[in-house]
Structures are given as structure tokens and as C-alpha cells.
Amino acid sequence: MSALTQLFFRSPKNVGIIQGTPSYEALSNFDEYNNELRNAQYSPNGNYFAFTQPSFVTVVNPNDGSIVSKIELKDCFDIHFSPEGSFISTWEKPVKQESGNYQDNVKIFNVISGELIGQYSSKDQSGWKPDFTADEKIIARIFNNEIRFYEVNKSLNFNKHWSVLKIENVQSFKLSPGKNPTIATFVPDKKGRPANVSVWNITAGIKSPICSKTFFKADSCKLAWNSLGTALLALASTDVDSSNKSYYGENNLYLLGIAGSYDSRITLDKEGPIHDITWSPSAREFGVIYGFMPAQTSFFDARGNLVKTLPPSPRNTILYSPHAKYVLVAGFGNLQGTVDIYDRLDKFNKVATFEASNTSVCQWSPDGRYILTATTSPRLRVDNGIKIWYASGKLVYNRDFKEVNAVTWRPRPLEMFPAIRGLDENPAPHQSAIDYVLANPTKSTAGASKPKGAYRPPHARGNGAAAAPTQSLYQRELNSSMGSLSMNGSSSSIGSTATGAFKARPRERVVPGAQPVVEKESKAAAKNRKKREAKKAAAAAVDPSEKPASPAPKEEEELIAGGVQSLEEKKIRALLKKLRAIEQLKMKQAGGESLEDTQILKIKTEGKVRGELEALGWIEE
Structure with missing residues (x-):
């Protein structure tokens, strides 16, 4: 971080500015401003x-x-x-x-x-x-069904406008950046008439738009210009989803070029809300995060052609670095706070992954090498503080506050900072970051993303010894010798699971002074018992010399009717089958394979399945 880089913080009764690395020291002359801010x-x-x-x-x-x-x-x-x-x-x-x-x-x-x-x-x-043009010569504001333009001189007379654009039911507008500014306007759909986004030249007598796009399903619209003011993204939203699939209504994304050479709807290949859109500082590309969780992240060129799609993951925030070299994709708000950094100039190769939980502010530094994350009030009333991370994912600064309301970097022109060719392998952290990592080793995940591997159950994970070859639950069940299990004095064979064999847990309940409970014998069990007694009696009546050479079948095998001993064991086998399917899905997920929403929900039922097995008297060895 250059010495030119600063950030400010604001708490209810104080405001301060911190110089960038290596000092992270507060500017003087700010300690005196400690009244209500x-x-x-x-x-x-x-x-x-x-x-x-x-x-x-x-x-x-x-x-x-x-x-x-x-x-x-x-x-x-x-x-x-x-x-x-x-x-x-x-x-x-x-x-x-x-x-x-x-x-x-x-x-x-x-x-x-x-x-x-x-x-x-x-x-x-x-x-x-008030919305100024980039050269500060014109101010625009909505007045009833008009957008009025005022010239900015030594004084401003809002009773006398320079030009006016009359649009019935106009809801919002956005002036473009650049030397030749234009204005984009939005009119929502009403009484069967479609919504409209139009782009107009700012002149003394505005008559017709440069380009226009009409569509339905739009109660509101977010207008986003690229940095050159040559293309516009319009994110149209409705308050209610007519299909009842989303609590947040419906979203549609449209792209318009100011020359009128193209205007189109951006086709997204996954159902669900659009979480975030952002233009690249280069103005030649934009990114979109969309769809039900895990969301999809896709990148498009300035004409709406798909460039790259990342694997689905729980993310809702996308930010380009100032030089457009790196892209930050993160999941904040009600998500875990995982931050992924991709190198845009290296075919979206992932540079790092780190955790920044409870983040309410996330920004790139002006030099494009550091990332600011902060937890602020009133978004959260606890754990307020500032963290600065190097783009490689390493924590380099931390400061905690009782309450902090706002945090941001000082804006600086991009030409003040050289282009980034690579990152330092070991950036020097501030002492505050070192202390934080020592005090919170599990909260400061940093560095490059860990390589993915096959899922291993807890008992099979490394303990200093060489790891055994990974076997799936199904393979272990086939290779097992159907381990013996005890239950109410009888034995049977039940397959081992992903985490080992199960054995019975005594489930007898005794009430003091009461007679012991005698279980009623079922008709099928009584019939089998009579058959066994008849066979034994017949065998006892036969002379030993006339007995067959082959041994009689084992009693354990005779006890099993159709391979299942009781309804309880039937349920246990069904639960074990579910557990096998869950582990197979886990192995697919660990290998980076995309799963359906129903498969992810099935994985989440693992704890419930194990709980039912335990309730049936089986415990994990």
C-alpha cells in the first residue's frame, strides 16, 4: 500500500484518518473533533x-x-x-x-x-x-414529471432551468460519466403499459432518445453506467414474484449501448434473484451473481456475450480491483463471509480464499493491492472493527471498536499507482494483525485456497500416521464380513457404515416395583419357533449313524426370515442405505462436482439419519 493511501473511520463521537502501511498511524489534528458526528x-x-x-x-x-x-x-x-x-x-x-x-x-x-x-x-x-455532470457544469433534478437541468456558475437559480426533459411518471435517472454526458431515465410499468429505460443527449432542447428499451415486470430499476459512459446496465425489479419462488421478487437485466447499436436482455441460465452486478473499470466487461443459493457468477463482455462462468457457490458480492486485474467474489450479509480472489488477467485463476465473517463494508484500496473489510453499526452492534487484507488473503491490519459507523478508503487517481504485475509472497503484517491471529487462530484463515480432496469421515482423518486409501461406504460394506451385532440376546449381520460398524445399545427400561415387560410373540415368530422345535425333535429321534453328513444350518441363520430379523432391523438397513447415498454425494461435492439443490438438502439430513440410528439402539464404533 502506498503512503498516499488512507482510510477514514467514523464513530458516534469521533472521526479519524489512518495513514496506510507501514505506519497505520492516525493523522494529527483529528483528535479534537470529538462532538456528535x-x-x-x-x-x-x-x-x-x-x-x-x-x-x-x-x-x-x-x-x-x-x-x-x-x-x-x-x-x-x-x-x-x-x-x-x-x-x-x-x-x-x-x-x-x-x-x-x-x-x-x-x-x-x-x-x-x-x-x-x-x-x-x-x-x-x-x-x-443533486446529480452533477462529470465536468460540474450541469445539475439535474426531478420536479414532478420533469427532469430539469440547471447551469452551474457562481450562483445557482433553481427557479430558472436551462433545459427540461418531460417524461410522464419518470421515477429515476442517472447521468453518465465521461466528457460528453448523457442521461438515462426509467419509467415503471403502469396500467398495462410496459416499463421503459431510455438514454438521452443533454441539449438545450431534448426531443427524442438515443436508444430505448421497453419491458414488463419492473417496479423499480437500478441504472449502472460503465466508466466511459458508453454502455448502460438496467436491473429491473418487481416487489412480488408471480411464480412464488422468491421472497425478493423478480429481477431482469438489460444492456443498452448509447449509440443504439444494441439493446438486449441478458440471458441468465439459473433461476432466482440477481444478487449483484458490477462493471469492470476497463468498461469492457461486467460481472453478475444470480440464482438461488448456491449462486452462479458469470462474466459478460460489453455487448452481453458470455465470457466466463465460475462454479456455483454461496456468494452475493462482486468487486473488481481498480486496475481490473483481480476480481473479488464474496458472500456477505446472511452468508458465511467467504472471500475468493481471482486473477482476471490469468484466465480467472483463483489467487486466494479467506474468511471475513459479519462484514458490512468491503472495498479495494486505490492501489489495488489491499482489501478493507469492516463490521459497522447499526448493521451489527457487536464485534465492530476494521480489517485490512493483502490481495493474497493475508491479514495485515486489525483494529477493534466499541462502535464504528462508517469506514472507507480515500479515493485516489489510478495513475498515481503503477500497474500490478504480481503480489508479494510475504507482505509484512502490522503488529495488530499478528496479535489478532495469535488470539483467534481459527478466525484468520488466510493465504491460497486449500486443494480439494475426497471427503474423509472424522475417524479416518490424519492423526500423524499415513492415511489409509480412501474407501466409500458402499465399498466398505461389500468388503466387510458383515460384522456381528448384539441386540436383545440374539446376533445378526448388519453392514458397516462410513464411520465404522454399529452395535446395539441396551434399551431396557425398568420401573421399580413393576413386573418385567414380556414382549408378545408375533405369529410369524411363533410359526418359525414351532418349525425349529419340530426339526430338533425329528433330529433327536434319528439314529446318529443315519444323520446327514452335512452340518445343520446355524441357528443364527435360521433366526433371519428373508434376511431381516425384525422391523427394527429393517428400518436400520433403510437408514444405512440413506447414509451410503449421503456419503456418495459428499464425495462428489468434495471433488468439485456441481450438485442439485435437492442433493444439497439430502446431505444436510445426515445428522437426522444418524440420530435415528442412535435412537434405534445402534452406536458408532
Whole structure:
């Protein structure tokens, strides 16, 4: 990590900036800001850092902590920088005036001078932020069924717009990046009319879209431009799934090119929700995680052609590194927190796998060599803290907090950092990471992913001796000599299982003072018993010299009718058959073979099957 790399953290009563490796030391001049802090953020180019206090919005230089401007403003709850950091917008709690109108609670200030240049009213905190073009010359905002454009000069007059785009029922829009910005708009389906996503040129008189796509099943839509502003992904969603297969509604993904040369629906080969979409910084590729768990991760080029599909796994987050060399695929939220790192420039070869449980924030560092994971409040009220991992999966920094509300890297231009050719084999960890690993050896899984092998039951796993050749449950049952098992004084032969033979456990229950329970003999058992007694009587009446040369069959074999001694043993054999099938599925899974959802559910029943066997009086040797 370059010395230019920083990250900031915000807790309820403190804000701080930490320098990157090798120091990880807090910047001076930040310890004094310890009043109530509602929000804090960097400007998109990383030149400024702002945070709110009950009566002020303070903008500082993150290089040394010196104050750039201090804006007197009460009850500011949210802030937002323009793309180049020249302006800062603020949102205050809306207050209704005597006239019945709300006061202007959205204000835009010049960052350096702190001068107010424009203001308007927005009752809702969601969607209040003014959207600037990349060159900061135009501001766009929705007003009723119009998108109004305003020129940004020394002052902003929101009562006089520069241009207007009238679209009935327009719900959202997104300005594109790049030197020639365009605007994408979304209109949901309503009263039988299809939903619509359109792309428009920003001109003084906007009349018709460059390209447009209509479709049904869209209550809302996430619009995502690539970094050049040449292609748009539209993730359309419904609140309710008409097929009742998903609690989260239905999703469909569409791709539009601004030249109008293509617009299509992205075909996904697995049913279920779309968990995440992201563009590569190169603007030539995007990744999608979709489908019921275990989810599928696929990569497409800028025209929607499939490039690569990863094996199904429980993942819901995908992030490209700034240089687009590495791809992070992880499962956060209600998933385990496993993070996989792939080398995109080496045919998606897996570089590392590590565990980052309870992660609510995950980001690549600006130099593309480190990964920040954090547990923040109010997402989780316990185990709040920051961890920094090297891209090889090694933990290099850890810091715990009683409560931390926000964490992020300082944005830096990519040209400040050289392209990555390879990773250090042994990056030096901070002492905090060493202490954490020593204190939590099982929680700090790091390094390259472990090679997969065949599943071994617990009793057959390595204990210092050479491992025996792996045998499946079925093979061991065939090779076993049908081990003898005792049950209520009689013996029978039951096959051994994947973890060894089973033997009977005494199940007699005695109530003090009560007569012993006498089991009633079944008709079939009584008939067999009479046959055996008749044979014995006949054999006793025959002269020894007239007896056949061959020995009489063993009593143990005569006790078995049709190969099963009782209903209890029938059930045991059926359960053992289920256990064999479960182990075969485990071996397929360990070998990297894809399993169906029903097969995964079957594996999860192993504990139940073993519990039923134990309840029937069989225990594992």
C-alpha cells in the first residue's frame, strides 16, 4: 500500500484518518473533533474530507488535516460532494413554514469559500442529492414529471432551468460519466403499459432518445453506467414474484449501448434473484451473481456475450480491483463471509480464499493491492472493527471498536499507482494483525485456497500416521464380513457404515416395583419357533449313524426370515442405505462436482439419519 493511501473511520463521537502501511498511524489534528458526528465523506477525487457536527460542516485537507472551510449550519444530517469536489451539498431536517410550504433544506456551497450558491426544498432524504455532470457544469433534478437541468456558475437559480426533459411518471435517472454526458431515465410499468429505460443527449432542447428499451415486470430499476459512459446496465425489479419462488421478487437485466447499436436482455441460465452486478473499470466487461443459493457468477463482455462462468457457490458480492486485474467474489450479509480472489488477467485463476465473517463494508484500496473489510453499526452492534487484507488473503491490519459507523478508503487517481504485475509472497503484517491471529487462530484463515480432496469421515482423518486409501461406504460394506451385532440376546449381520460398524445399545427400561415387560410373540415368530422345535425333535429321534453328513444350518441363520430379523432391523438397513447415498454425494461435492439443490438438502439430513440410528439402539464404533 502506498503512503498516499488512507482510510477514514467514523464513530458516534469521533472521526479519524489512518495513514496506510507501514505506519497505520492516525493523522494529527483529528483528535479534537470529538462532538456528535452524523456524517463524513471524502470528495470523489480525494482532495477534500468533510464531516458534520451539530452546528457546523467542516471541510479539511486530508493530507495534513488543515481546515479548508467551516460552514455554519444547524441540524445537517447528510452531505454530498460534486464529482471534482468543487461543491458540497447538504440536507437539513425539513421544517414546515407558516405558509404551509417547506423551507429550502437542500443547500449547495462552494467548498473553498464556503459560499452558498443555491438551495431548494426536498422533504425526503432518499434521492435528495443533486446529480452533477462529470465536468460540474450541469445539475439535474426531478420536479414532478420533469427532469430539469440547471447551469452551474457562481450562483445557482433553481427557479430558472436551462433545459427540461418531460417524461410522464419518470421515477429515476442517472447521468453518465465521461466528457460528453448523457442521461438515462426509467419509467415503471403502469396500467398495462410496459416499463421503459431510455438514454438521452443533454441539449438545450431534448426531443427524442438515443436508444430505448421497453419491458414488463419492473417496479423499480437500478441504472449502472460503465466508466466511459458508453454502455448502460438496467436491473429491473418487481416487489412480488408471480411464480412464488422468491421472497425478493423478480429481477431482469438489460444492456443498452448509447449509440443504439444494441439493446438486449441478458440471458441468465439459473433461476432466482440477481444478487449483484458490477462493471469492470476497463468498461469492457461486467460481472453478475444470480440464482438461488448456491449462486452462479458469470462474466459478460460489453455487448452481453458470455465470457466466463465460475462454479456455483454461496456468494452475493462482486468487486473488481481498480486496475481490473483481480476480481473479488464474496458472500456477505446472511452468508458465511467467504472471500475468493481471482486473477482476471490469468484466465480467472483463483489467487486466494479467506474468511471475513459479519462484514458490512468491503472495498479495494486505490492501489489495488489491499482489501478493507469492516463490521459497522447499526448493521451489527457487536464485534465492530476494521480489517485490512493483502490481495493474497493475508491479514495485515486489525483494529477493534466499541462502535464504528462508517469506514472507507480515500479515493485516489489510478495513475498515481503503477500497474500490478504480481503480489508479494510475504507482505509484512502490522503488529495488530499478528496479535489478532495469535488470539483467534481459527478466525484468520488466510493465504491460497486449500486443494480439494475426497471427503474423509472424522475417524479416518490424519492423526500423524499415513492415511489409509480412501474407501466409500458402499465399498466398505461389500468388503466387510458383515460384522456381528448384539441386540436383545440374539446376533445378526448388519453392514458397516462410513464411520465404522454399529452395535446395539441396551434399551431396557425398568420401573421399580413393576413386573418385567414380556414382549408378545408375533405369529410369524411363533410359526418359525414351532418349525425349529419340530426339526430338533425329528433330529433327536434319528439314529446318529443315519444323520446327514452335512452340518445343520446355524441357528443364527435360521433366526433371519428373508434376511431381516425384525422391523427394527429393517428400518436400520433403510437408514444405512440413506447414509451410503449421503456419503456418495459428499464425495462428489468434495471433488468439485456441481450438485442439485435437492442433493444439497439430502446431505444436510445426515445428522437426522444418524440420530435415528442412535435412537434405534445402534452406536458408532
